[in-house]
Amino acid sequence: xxxxxxxxxxxxxxxxxxxxxxxxxxxxxxxxxxxxxxxxxxxxxxxxxxxxxxxxxxxxxxxxxxxxxxxxxxxxxxxxxxxxxxxxxxxxxxxxxxxxxxxxxxxxxxxxxxxxxxxxxxxxxxxxxxxxxxxxxxxxxxxxxxxxxxxxxxxxxxxxxxxxxxxxxxxxxxxxxxxxxxxxxxxxxxxxxxxxxxxxxxxxxxxxxxxxxxxxxxxxxxxxxxxxxxxxxxxxxxxxxxxxxxxxxxxxxxxxxxxxxxxxxxxxxxxxxxxxxxxxxxxxxx
Amino acid sequence: xxxxxxxxxxxxxxxxxxxxxxxxxxxxxxxxxxxxxxxxxxxxxxxxxxxxxxxxxxxxxxxxxxxxxxxxxxxxxxxxxxxxxxxxxxxxxxxxxxxxxxxxxxxxxxxxxxxxxxxxxxxxxxxxxxxxxxxxxxxxxxxxxxxxx
Numbered sequence: 372x373x374x375x376x377x378x379x380x381x382x383x384x385x386x387x388x389x390x391x392x393x394x395x396x397x398x399x400x401x402x403x404x405x406x407x408x409x410x411x412x413x414x415x416x417x418x419x420x421x422x423x424x425x426x427x428x429x430x431x432x433x434x435x436x437x438x439x440x441x442x443x444x445x446x447x448x449x450x451x452x453x454x455x456x457x458x459x460x461x462x463x464x465x466x467x468x469x470x471x472x473x474x475x476x477x478x479x480x481x482x483x484x485x486x487x488x489x490x491x492x493x494x495x496x497x498x499x500x501x502x503x504x505x506x507x508x509x510x511x512x513x514x515x516x517x518x519x520x521x522x523x524x525x526x527x528x529x530x531x532x533x534x535x536x537x538x539x540x541x542x543x544x545x546x547x548x549x550x551x552x553x554x555x556x557x558x559x560x561x562x563x564x565x566x567x568x569x570x571x572x573x574x575x576x577x578x579x580x581x582x583x584x585x586x587x588x589x590x591x592x593x594x595x596x597x598x599x600x601x602x603x604x605x606x607x608x609x610x611x612x613x614x615x616x617x618x619x620x621x622x623x624x625x626x627x628x629x630x631x632x633x634x635x636x637x638x639x640x641x642x643x644x645x646x647x648x649x650x651x652x653x654x655x656x657x
Numbered sequence: 658x659x660x661x662x663x664x665x666x667x668x669x670x671x672x673x674x675x676x677x678x679x680x681x682x683x684x685x686x687x688x689x690x691x692x693x694x695x696x697x698x699x700x701x702x703x704x705x706x707x708x709x710x711x712x713x714x715x716x717x718x719x720x721x722x723x724x725x726x727x728x729x730x731x732x733x734x735x736x737x738x739x740x741x742x743x744x745x746x747x748x749x750x751x752x753x754x755x756x757x758x759x760x761x762x763x764x765x766x767x768x769x770x771x772x773x774x775x776x777x778x779x780x781x782x783x784x785x786x787x788x789x790x791x792x793x794x795x796x797x798x799x800x801x802x803x804x805x806x
Contacts, residue, residue: 439777461773461798480771482799546802 376493378648389419397450398424400458406510411454414646436527468549473653488521489619490645494638497614508534510578513543518616533558534567538596564597569606600624673720675742681705683735684715692721698722740768
């Protein structure tokens with residue numbers, strides 16, 4: 372993990388390196404994505420690779436009923452590495468078992484989004500100068516938010532303390548509380564965004580994701596539950612940074628964008644460096 | 658019930674394997690897991706038999722067939738208390754308990770409706786987690802736990 376962050380730092384210093392000249396990267400996006408897809412494609416291009424793939428299954432044989440196995444088997448004959456996002460959980464792991472190429476999980480439903488976790492960690496280390504001993508306040512959809520679950524597990528190696536700010540309906544699942552208790556990692560829980568705003572180093576905001584709700588009424592109840600604006604930031608720590616995996620809807624007002632605490636645009640930029648590092652490392656170039 | 662009476666319900670076998678102390682409600686799951694419906698062996702199945710230890714139990718006698726440990730351990734998920742008796746010349750020559758395997762493949766269904774195994778033709782694969790109150794299955798693919806097969 373730390374090796375990838377170090378390589379990403381190298382990539383940030385030298386944004387165009389033709390390490391992968393002659394290589395082909397497949398970006399298979401079985402469900403919509405903006406940042407993840409574009410940053411993976413840009414990462415591959417900046418490394419000198421060519422990119423093939425799709426961002427809409429409507430134009431592929433998948434719409435004719437082709438199995439995931441056949442799609443992966445076919446594409447793996449053409450390329451050197453596969454980056455894939457899929458709505459089904461475990462799809463990327465399955466793909467990695469049926470082909471001989473490296474497969475990068477660019478998100479598998481509500482399960483994992485490991486490249487997002489790495490770029491979150493990169494942004495935390497970059498903005499704080501360290502990963503160890505930080506207080507991280509996670510806000511919003513802690514029930515379905517895969518970025519929250521993955522970041523929590525990754526940061527557990529670095530002596531963190533957590534605050535979980537969520538409405539009753541979107542509280543952190545019990546298995547993650549158990550995970551933290553088993554490792555004696557301290558955490559507090561609250562339903563109020565203001566309660567712990569002033570005593571954290573990282574404020575990790577999340578969107579309430581409509582696509583994860585089977586009941587539209589449940590979504591309507593919680594969709595606008597937290598809204599951070601500039602006036603709420605008067606007492607925060609001077610080193611505090613606000614992260615958000617984006618896209619945001621209403622949870623961060625635009626007047627926060629110009630404060631020294633906003634770090635989410637830089638975080639999105641960092642995604643490209645981290646994804647350059649992931650592809651380069653998996654193809655043995657770093 | 659006397660020994661003779663029990664023998665009338667579930668006949669003794671000369672050679673083969675007897676799976677005893679199967680929870681009655683899971684008896685046919687054991688049949689399914691061991692694929693006994695496809696077997697050419699003579700098979701006797703008894704359900705809801707009286708048991709001193711369990712109240713009611715199921716029993717399966719498979720003539721002229723001996724199973725590998727790996728095969729038998731697969732039933733640990735539905736019959737963790739089962740006893741395996743190896744029979745030769747009407748005599749129990751070996752008796753042992755089921756061991757819970759670390760991993761099970763191709764048995765059961767992941768409880769997560771969004772798991773890839775529920776949408777593509779992929780054999781399920783679980784790690785077993787033994788906890789107080791039973792066995793849980795951790796899906797190799799979606800990483801969610803399933804309590805019952």
